[in-house]
Amino acid sequence: DVKVTQSSRYLVKRTGEKVFLECVQDMDHENMFWYRQDPGLGLRLIYFSYDVKMKEKGDIPEGYSVSREKKERFSLILESASTNQTSMYLCASSFERAGGTDTQYFGPGTRLTVL
Amino acid sequence: AQKVTQAQTEISVVEKEDVTLDCVYETRDTTYYLFWYKQPPSGELVFLIRRNSFDEQNEISGRYSWNFQKSTSSFNFTITASQVVDSAVYFCALSATNYGGATNKLIFGTGTLLAVQP
Numbered sequence: 001d002v003k004v005t006q007s008s009r010y011l012v013k014r015t016g017e018k019v020f021l022e023c024v025q026d027m028d029h030e031n032m033f034w035y036r037q038d039p040g041l042g043l044r045l046i047y048f049s050y051d052v053k054m055k056e057k058g059d060i061p062e063g064y065s066v067s068r069e070k071k072e073r074f075s076l077i078l079e080s081a082s083t084n085q086t087s088m089y090l091c092a093s094s095f096e097r098a099g100g101t102d103t104q105y106f107g108p109g110t111r112l113t114v115l
Numbered sequence: 116a117q118k119v120t121q122a123q124t125e126i127s128v129v130e131k132e133d134v135t136l137d138c139v140y141e142t143r144d145t146t147y148y149l150f151w152y153k154q155p156p157s158g159e160l161v162f163l164i165r166r167n168s169f170d171e172q173n174e175i176s177g178r179y180s181w182n183f184q185k186s187t188s189s190f191n192f193t194i195t196a197s198q199v200v201d202s203a204v205y206f207c208a209l210s211a212t213n214y215g216g217a218t219n220k221l222i223f224g225t226g227t228l229l230a231v232q233p
Binding site for chain 1: 124146147148150152157158159160161162165167206210219220221223224225226
């Protein structure tokens with residue numbers, strides 16, 4: 001079974017704090033993704049990584065950065081948290097499939113509140 | 116542009132009723148992939164099905180069935196004899212494309228909240 005874990009289920013931070021969200025997968029997947037989920041907007045891609053130290057911006061990268069130093073771990077960083085970053089954050093991973101789209105497997109999510 | 120529309124924001128049914136969740140997509144590609152995920156109250160998205168654009172056969176898995184119709188760009192999901200445990204948000208997703216080919220990124224619909232009452 002694929003397992004994607006996220007460091008926290010719930011997190012409360014203050015405006016201006018630096019926030020780290022960690023994601024680990026155990027299936028040797030090449031691709032890893034960070035999404036945020038907001039009511040009425042579905043899932044929106046923040047960043048994804050297709051290899052160690054490689055990253056690509058998604059649809060809403062502003063205010064976020066990422067780090068992938070090891071294949072199994074993908075971190076999302078909020079350099080200076082703001083209240084509009086209060087959201088549910090979901091991590092996912094998948095195999096790289098040339099010319100196709102493999103299934104993404106998701107972690108349990110981190111519900112971040114910024115006060 | 117690629118897009119996924121789930122027009123039903125919320126559906127409420129009574130246990131044992133059949134229910135269909137609609138998904139309409141837009142893409143210019145001939146090769147693409149469609150997915151359904153379930154998100155129960157616990158929050159984790161659970162993969163249900165992956166379908167490529169060349170496989171229009173309908174699929175049945177227990178009480179779940181999917182109807183893929185390229186002619187109407189729809190990939191609808193039916194739950195037969197619904198149960199309270201089916202209560203969740205259901206997302207439909209489409210593979211994003213880049214330079215004419217499917218990529219590993221997904222475009223999600225806004226989700227349909229299904230509430231199954233006992």
